[in-house]
Each structure stands twice: as structure tokens, then as C-alpha cells.
Amino acid sequence: MSAYDDLMAFQRETEALSQVAGRLGWDQETVMPRGAAEQRGEEMGVLEGILHARRIDPRIGDWLAAAEPTDPVAEANLRHIRRSFERTARVPARLASALARTTSVAQGKWAAARAADDFAAFAPVLAEIVALKREEAAALANGGAPYDALLDDYEPGATADTLSAMFGALRPRLIALRDACLGADRQPTRLDGTFPPDAQLMLSEKLAAAFGYDFNRGRIDRAVHPFSSGSGMDVRITTRTDPTDPFNCLYSTIHEVGHATYEQNIDDAYLFTPLGQGVSMGVHESQSRLYENQLGRSRAFTGWLHGQMTDTFGDPGMDPDAFFGTVNRLHKGYIRTEADEVQYNLHVLLRFDLERQLIGGTLDPADLDEAWNDRFKADFGYRPSRASEGCLQDVHWSVGLFGYFPTYSLGNVYAGCLYAALRRDLPDLDAALAAGDPRPATDWLRDRVQVHGGLYRPRDLIERATGEAPSEAPLLEYLEAKFGAIYGL
Template identity: 80%
Template sequence: MTAFDDLMAHQRETEALGQIAGRLSWDQETVMPRGSADQRAEEMGVMEGLLHARRTDPRIGEWLDKAQAPDAAGEASLRLIRRSFERTARVPARLATELARVTSKAQGQWAEARAADDFAAFAPVLAQVVALKREEAAALADGGDLYDALLDDYEPGATAKSLSAMFDALRPRLMALRDRALGAPTPPSALPGTFDPKVQMHLTRKLAIAFGYDMNRGRIDRAVHPFSSGSGRDVRITTRTDPADPFNCLYSTIHEVGHATYEQNIDDAYLFTPLGGGVSMGVHESQSRIYENQLARSEPFCGWLFGQMTEAFGDLGVSEREFFRTVNRLHKGFIRTESDEVQYNLHVLLRFDLERSMIAGDLDPADLEGAWNERFEADFGYRPERASQGCLQDVHWSVGLFGYFPTYTLGNVYAGCLNAAMRADLPDLDAALANGDPSPATAWLRDKVQVHGGLYQPREVITRACGFEPSEAPLLDYLEAKFGAIYG
């Protein structure tokens, strides 16, 4: 065997172990007994120790020095393995193991604190997580910016400076559009009535299949925070139900299906290789957001969904046109995942700034709740009433995902670009959507984005798909046109 063959054989086993670790995390958030948290934390710590040892095996450096890639996919694999090897080697095994153990434990403590609206109960373990992430960032940064070192895990090539410039361009137009819409004389109202969670889950599965999710290689479960887990032939998603708000369940599911089909549609030849997962979280979010918003919240698709919900729940108390306006209504609220398209990114920008401050050491984690509430009031005009509406609503910081939040807005920007290019290529798309058939769009996204996995760099994937460099302009133009029409 050649050095390249030896390296890829080693990588295949490492990727398989990574999938097993991911399945442990899925189990923890769905069906694991509550009393198992401490044991699971130890198991996750051991698993991360094993993975760290494999990813820093000295033989990898030797193989990389000798390996010759047979094709473009092989060259991309070597690039990603080298990047992972060099980054992982900078992080001591002790630190990697401790991070896995503490974040696994913190996840359970976050869930309990969130249920009790008790930030003080969560603050000590959050401080531990932040301290460990700062230590990890210092090891990775090698004298550079700490936050950029963490961001690189989720969006290679991006920097806080470049994202800040993009976000600064987004903020004023988003806030102006938000203020005009909320001041409209006849705003859409919420959907009246209550909706059986069992029926919601039945309709959720129908929507997942319509958007291309392969239930033979996946499953849908309930969790506190919806998420997608896995890749290749085992990709699972979760959702949540609210009897008063069926859209929470339906659109959370479509969002996660966007993530899941990305993973399911990657070229099978890349399974158990570095190319076998989504290239970045920004590109990943572009898939979930375009499925959820530009496709599933479009007027043609909402017309079809109106018929499905009427059949499932009976008279909805609104007309088809008003249903579309209700699906897309701007409304005051505290929860990011329940936010409308216009205000969603304002929620993300708040988190981006706060987590940068914590990693920089400018914000003590113990002071997070107060800082959150002050910033939220400045951005939205009202304050959270309890911690579950504020700094405890997201799971991300409890599991150490610092640098993840800005990829949500970057994903929206990418989705805006992809939507503009896709609409140009598919002039008859609305007719299919009106029949509940998003397959022309999902096939376009599969061929342009998803099948490539990690073959290209993140921005290169979007540029190749769209034919132009990504920018915030298409997203802003889309939002202003759509909500300008809805709100007059």
C-alpha cells in the first residue's frame, strides 16, 4: 500500500469513531435516561481522548510527507487531513478530553437550568466551559486572535473582522425594514386554536419526505432544541411541538431536513473520508435556511401547506392569503429559532458580539444574563422576562460551540445568493411549489452544493453554484421585496 492508502485507511477508522461519538450525543439529547448524565460525560471524555490520539498520531505527518493524491478528491482530502492534524496537534490531549467531559456535563445542567429559569445554577459550569475554550483558542491561535481560532472550526477562512463588516452592512436595512413592518396598520395575526402534537408529527414526516429526506437512512425524534446529527447513511433529526404553535414544529423540521439532506446527498464515494461531511456550518446553514424560508415560506408552497393543514386540523380560521401572511408575520418575541426572517439575524448578531466578548475576556460569564438583557433591550426595545427567554434559550454555549453563531447569518447570506441564482435557472419553480413539490429546487441544490461535500472551500462552493461572489445584497433585496409586498 502507498502512503496515501495507509493515510486514508487510518482516516476511515477515525471518521467512523467520530460518527459513533456523534451518535452518543444524539442519544443524550433524545432518549438517554436523565440519571445517566455523569456516566455519559465520562464516556464522551474517553471517546474524545481516543479521537484526539488518532488525529495526532505521528504517522499522519509521515504519511502526509510522502502521500501523492491520485485525483482532485484525493488532493482535497490531503488538504483537510493536514489542516485537522496541524490544528489538533496544538491542543493537548488533556484539554481535549476535559472539554468533552465538561461540555457533556454542562449540557445536562443547561437543560435543568433552562427548565427552572435559573441562570445562576448554570453560571459556574459556563465559566468552566469558557475558560477551557479560551485555553483551546490560545493553543490554536498561536499568538493570533482567539475568536478567529475558534471560528475557523466552523467556517474555515472567515474572520471576525470580515464577518463584522458584513453584519454591519446588514443591520441598518434589517432594522429599518423591521420597524416599518411592525408599524404597519394591518399586521398579520397568529394562527388561532390549538393543534394536536401527534398530528403535527404526522404532518412533519410528510414534509420531511417532500423535501427529500430519506427516512430509510434517518429518523425524526423530539428534543428540547431541534438539531441534525450524522452523515452518509445515518442522518437523524429532531424537532419539538407546541400545541399553540404548529409552525414551530413544521418549520423547525424543514430547517433540520435542509441540514440532513445535505449530508445524505454527499457523493457516496466520500463516505468515511474528510470530504464526507458538509464543508462548513455557513454552507450547511444556507441549505437549512433556503429550505425553510425561500422555499417553504414562499407564497406558492404556503398555498399547498394551507390545504394540508386544513385537511389535518380542520378549519384554520383564516383564508389562504392570510395564512401566507401569518406564516411570514413579523412579531415581537425572544426566541431565535421562532423568529421571523427579518429579525432572525438580529438575534444572531447579539450572540456574536457577546460570545466574542466572553472569549476575549471582556465579559465575565457570570455577568452574561445582565449583558444579554441590556443588549436585547437596545436591539429589540423590550427585555426578556426570564432566563429561558434570554441567555439560556440556546444549547450552543453549554456544549462549547463558540464561533458557531455567526455561521447562521452567514448561511442566510449564502441562501440569499443561492436563491437568486436558482430562481434564474428555474423560472417555473413556483408552479412546482404550488403543488407541494420542492424537488426542482432540492435537486438544483443537491447538484450545485450538496453532492460535493468537502471537496471545495466554503466560499468557493457558493461562488461555483451562483456564478458570482457571495454578498449580503441578494438577501436584503429578497427580504425587502417579500415583506414589502406582505406589509404594503
């Protein structure tokens, strides 16, 4: 056995245990009895402790020093393992444990503060988290830029400067597009009516299968928040239903199918290796958003969906063109997760800028509420009146996720690049979509993106798939064309 073989055998077990931990997470969100929470907390704590001990096992350092990669797969495996090992080693045990303890308490405080619309109740623990994350960022950065070091956890290789340039180009054109749409004479109507949840679930299963989700290696359950979980042969998704809003269920499902098929389509040979998962949050989100928006909310596909909804729920009272507008309708609102395709990134950009200030030390956590509302007013034209529709709406910061939000918009940017490229390669895609078959597009993504798992660096992967360096331009062009047509701009 070479050092590389030893390392990979050790890593294989760690990856398998990590899948086990993920499966328990699924269980917790879907089927776990309510009274089991405390017991499960201790079980997960033990499992996480074992995983942590394995991740900092000093033998990894020895193996890494001795291993000699002989092919690109081995090289990529070593790159991932080295990066993870070095990052883990840089965070002192005391800090890691303080972060775990504080965020575990903070999540409950956040939920209570949000329910009570009481930012002041959350501010002190937020300040603790920010202080600890700043310390962690400095430790991880090792002399580099602290925020970038956090970002690197979710999007290896990305920097705030690159993202700022992209997002800076997005922001004014998204605002202009939003204003034009909302001010246009032509306005799509809302969907009215009630839609039985069981029928929504049946239709969403049909959509999942249409988008290539393999039910033999997955399943769909209901949960409070839709998510995708697991890798390899066991990738499960959840969805939810709202009787007055079938699009919530249907498009959540398509979105999670984008995440899940990415995991399902990774080369089987990478199972239980660092290459056996989606390579970054941004690339992951590019798949889910492309499935959901560029494909699922296209004129061609919504034409087919119009027929499906008519069959399932009865006449929607509008023709396929109007239905296309309804599916894509812009609306005012405070909540990121309810935002339409045009405004979604504005919600993200706001968070990106504020969290950089928090980590950079130029924004006092106690002032977050005001800073949020000021910025929101600047970007959206109206001001949140309650913390639950402002800075308390998302769970992320309470659990210590700083550097995560920008990957949502980066995913949209990547989706724009990938969609432009696949449309060039697939001139007849609309005919397939109009027949309810997105498979030419999802097969294209499978072969150029998904199958590779963690083999290439995120930006390189997108560039290999599209033939061009990633840029926000295709996303903007796509949005301006699509919404220009819907709103008659």
C-alpha cells in the same frame, strides 16, 4: 500502498467510529432509557478517547509529510486531515481535558441556572470556560487572531472581519424592516386552534418526503430539540409537536430535512472520508434555512400547504394570502429559536458581538447579563427581565461553543445568495412550489452544493454555485421584497 492510501485507510476507520459515536448521540436524545445516562457517559468517554488518540496519532504526521495528492479529491482530503491534525496538535492534552471536564459540569449548571433564572449561579463556571477558551484560542491561533481560530472550527476560512462587514450591513436594514413591519397598518393574524400531534407528525412526514428526504436512509423520531444526525446512508432527524403551534413541528421538520438531505446527497464515493460531510456549519445552515424559509415559507408553497392543512386539520379560517402572512408573521419576543425570519439574525448578531468581546477579554463574563440586556434593548426596543429570556437562553456557551453562533447568520446570507441564483435558473419554480413540489430547487442545490460534500472551501463552494462572491445583499433584497409585500410597505 502509498502514504496517501495508508492515511486514507486509517482515516476511514476513524470516520466510521465517528459515525458510531454520532449514532449513540442520537440514541441518547431519542430512545435511551433515562437511567442509562451515567453508564452511557462512560461508554462515550471511552469511544471519544479512542477517537482522540486516533486524531493525534503521530503516524498521521508522517503520512501527511509523504503523501502526494494526484487529483483534487486527494488534495481536499489532505487539506481537511492536515487542518484537523494541526489543530488537535496545538491544544495541549491538559487544556483539552480541562475543557472537557469543565464544559461537562457547566452544562448541568447552566440548565439549573436557567431554570432558576439565576445568572449569578452560572457566572463563575462561565468565567472558567471563557478563560479556557481564550487559552485554547491563543494556542490554535498560533500568532493569528484568537477569535478567528475558534470560528475556523465551524466555518473554515471565515474571519470575524469579513463577517462583521456583512453583519454590519445587515443590522440597520433588518432593524428598519422590522420596525416598518411591526408598525404597519396591515398585520397578519395568529393561527388559532388546536392541532392533534399525530396529525402534525403525519403531515410533517409528507413534507419531508416532498423536500426529498429519503426515508430508506433515514427516519424521523420525536425529541425535545429537533436535530439531524449522521452521514451517508443513515441520516436521522427529530422533530417535536406543540398542540397549539403546528408550524413549530412542520417547519422544524423542513429545517432538519435541509440538513439531512445535504448529508444524504453527498457523493457516495466520499463516505467515510473527510469529504463525506457537509463542509461547514454555515453551508449546512444555508441548506436548512433555504428549505425552511425561502422555499417552505414562500407564497407559492404556503398556498399548497394551506390546502394540506385544511385537509388535515379542517378549515384554518383564512384564505391562502392571509395564511401566507400568518406563516411569516413578525412578533416581539426574547428567544432566538422562536424568532421570525426578519428578526432572527438580530439575535445572532448580538451573540456574535458579545462572544468576540468575551474571547477578546473586553467583556468580563460576570457582566454578560447586563451587557446582553443593554444590547438587546438597543436592537429590539425592550429589555429582558429574566436571565432565561436573556443570556441563559442558549446552551452553546456552556458547552464551549464560541464561534458557532455567527454561522447561523452566515448560513442565512449564503441561503440568500443561493436562492437568488436558483430563481434565475428556475423561472418556473413557483408553479412547482404551488403544486407542493420543491424538487426543482432541491435538485438544483443537490447538484451545485450538496453532492460536493467537503470538496471545496465553503466560500468557494457558494461562489461556484452562484457565480458570484457571497454577499448579504441578496438576503436583504429578498427579505425586503417578501415582507414589504406581506405588510403592504
